[in-house]
Amino acid sequence: MSWTDDRVETLKRMWSEGQSASAIAKELGGVTRNAVIGKVHRLGLSNRTEEPEAAAPAPAPAPEPVAREKPAAPRAVPQPAAAPLRPEPTPEPVAVQPEPEPEPSTQPAFVPVPRRPIVPAGQPLPPQPSANEISPEALASVREVEKRAKKLTLMELTERTCKWPIGDPATDKFWFCGLPSVAGKPYCEAHVGVAFQPMSSRRDRRR
DNA sequence: CCCTGATTCGC
DNA sequence: GCGAATCAGG
Numbered sequence: 001m002s003w004t005d006d007r008v009e010t011l012k013r014m015w016s017e018g019q020s021a022s023a024i025a026k027e028l029g030g031v032t033r034n035a036v037i038g039k040v041h042r043l044g045l046s047n048r049t050e051e052p053e054a055a056a057p058a059p060a061p062a063p064e065p066v067a068r069e070k071p072a073a074p075r076a077v078p079q080p081a082a083a084p085l086r087p088e089p090t091p092e093p094v095a096v097q098p099e100p101e102p103e104p105s106t107q108p109a110f111v112p113v114p115r116r117p118i119v120p121a122g123q124p125l126p127p128q129p130s131a132n133e134i135s136p137e138a139l140a141s142v143r144e145v146e147k148r149a150k151k152l153t154l155m156e157l158t159e160r161t162c163k164w165p166i167g168d169p170a171t172d173k174f175w176f177c178g179l180p181s182v183a184g185k186p187y188c189e190a191h192v193g194v195a196f197q198p199m200s201s202r203r204d205r206r207r
Numbered sequence: 208c209c210c211t212g213a214t215t216c217g218c
Numbered sequence: 219g220c221g222a223a224t225c226a227g228g
Contacts, residue, residue, distance in 0.1 A: 003219085020211065035221050037212060042219065046213080160209070180209095 001030030003039060015040055138193040145190035150178030162188035164195070 001007070007028055014024045021040065022033035040046050146166055152175060157163055162177035163186045179188040187195050 022210080032221070033212090034223080037214095038219090038221050041213075158210070 001028070008039070008043070011036060011039060012043070012045065015045060135193075138190070141190045142194055145179065145188065146177065148179065149175065151175035152178030162186070162191055164188070164191040 003011075010028060011024055014027060015021075019027075020033075021036040025031050025033040025036045028036070149166055150161070151166075152161060154176065156178065157176055160181055162179045162181045164177040165174065166177060167174035177188055177191060179190075181188050182192050185192050185196075
């Protein structure tokens with residue numbers, strides 16, 4: 001594979017988006033993350049955000065000899081690419097944020113209404129199955145496992161970590177399972193058990 | 208151990 | 219110019 005304009009463009013875009021070198025390499029295909037990093041450097045878009053730094057003709061030599069900091073770009077979660085994970089039709093969708101904007105109507109100044117940030121939701125949330133559709137064993141397993149959840153933040157998720165959300169997204173008590181995910185699946189063993197159910201067993205369990 | 212980017216250097 | 223190997227770090 002060679003660095004065609006097309007591929008370079010993708011590289012630039014993804015890199016500026018804060019995508020990791022490995023993610024970019026995967027997207028492009030045919031190259032390793034090393035290749036990507038190498039290219040990034042050769043293109044000179046390695047460092048930071050932007051800093052022409054030409055405004056100050058100060059004769060004083062920059063006190064900073066070296067030391068450049070990381071881009072501080074928002075690291076994005078590795079995309080499962082094409083297919084958004086959605087094992088089953090969600091039995092009971094989690095109502096994340098019903099709360100409509102309250103209408104001040106009289107106050108011109110922005111009211112300090114706790115604009116509750118919808119923190120997570122980077123990826124489609126997995127179904128939150130109702131208890132009566134999951135085997136007791138699986139449920140027990142999940143409860144047990146969730147005690148040991150690594151409590152990762154959205155940013156810390158990788159393709160190898162369980163992306164099962166735990167807790168209420170609207171509160172601080174929210175995190176992702178984070179335990180090692182089953183190869184090729186977005187969830188750990190226990191969560192795969194409740195996320196992926198054969199249609200048959202589903203039908204049987206239903207009243 | 209998983210991952211990150213940075214650098215080197217033979218090709 | 220390229221990128222594997224290596225380094226340094228979280």
